[in-house]
Amino acid sequence: MTNVQQQLDRLTTQGSLVEVLAEGALRCTACAHRCVIKPGRRGICQVRFNQDGELRVPWGYVAALQVDPVEKKPFSHFLPGSDALSFGMLGCDFHCGYCQNWITSQTLRDPRADQGANYLREITPDQMVRIARENQASILVSTYNEPLITTEWAVDIFKRAKMAGMQCAFVSNGNATLEALEMLRPYLSAYKIDLKSMQDKNYRKLGGVLKNVLDSIQKAHQLGLWVEVVTLVVPGFNDDPEELWDAARFLASVSRDIPWHVTAYHPDYHMTENPNTPASALQTAADIGQEAGLSYVYAGNLPGRVGSLENTYCPQCSGLLVQRHGYVIQDYQITPQGTCPSCGHAIAGIWPDQPNAVRLGGWGLPRRI
Ligand code: SF4
16 A cells, blocks of 8 residues: 555545445445445545445545635636635546646546645645635635545535535536435535536546436536536547537537536646647637527636637627626626626526625636635
């Protein structure tokens, strides 16, 4: 066992997303891999393991902690202008070649990523909520690594955050199970899901299964979570117009009100040969989303280069409702009732009840804690 494994195994608790099988084996139900784990073995994510017939799961630390504008997650229809205390742990159930957080997400899966343990900081759920309050963050978000694999830890924090009047969110690859979503549902308001491709062969390369992610989008929406979907448009991987049409049609079939963010890729980790996504490719993807009937399509990661695709417009009268530049809100016009002030159309999302208090301007940058 490596030092990092020992360090992480110490920071665990008994998991509750689990089924007991014969001969001390366990089935983990935190993500759609549904690993069967024999005594002494680990799940695909490496951070959940079977110790003498008990599932041990990560608890009591963060490896990343910062206050982000909620627009950075990205959420465009969830309390715009708010600060979100964002925390991550170590590990992932996928191994995406272009991961921008691979140093923390691939810990225990890639020896080069074991340096992620250097960022580890022990902390309690009560301390997390206190830090959020001290930093005027009204949202807590589990993000940076895959939050589903540490659902028990998130729920312990979110319970306290909810009692303190805060709202909570997940930024996830969507490889969820109904069990995990139902456990989260009482505490979670918003769920951002990556739809990385519409080709199952692409998902297999990343360590997932397309159907599981599509099912999660549907289930999360049916459970009443506020869902926003992101597709990182990677040239040569998923930017074929037919594939983007498939993604947009699928989302519109679940709900036309699901915001779809098409965002720009840059080379990282193992995927260094595909070129940066040009603004024109985001424009093409956004045009497809709008033609497919989606009411809210955004282009991200290229602030100031994607025209009006950073803003929110009323789908009924086309009035400008939220004007953005990057993570900064420049103007906000949605009413306290969440409607368009011009035509009264209900704008889907979770909106501030005091529009005058929405922060306009500012740096729009993360703050490390
Ligand atoms: S979270 Fe997913 S990958 Fe990790 S042990 Fe559970 S089922 Fe396996």
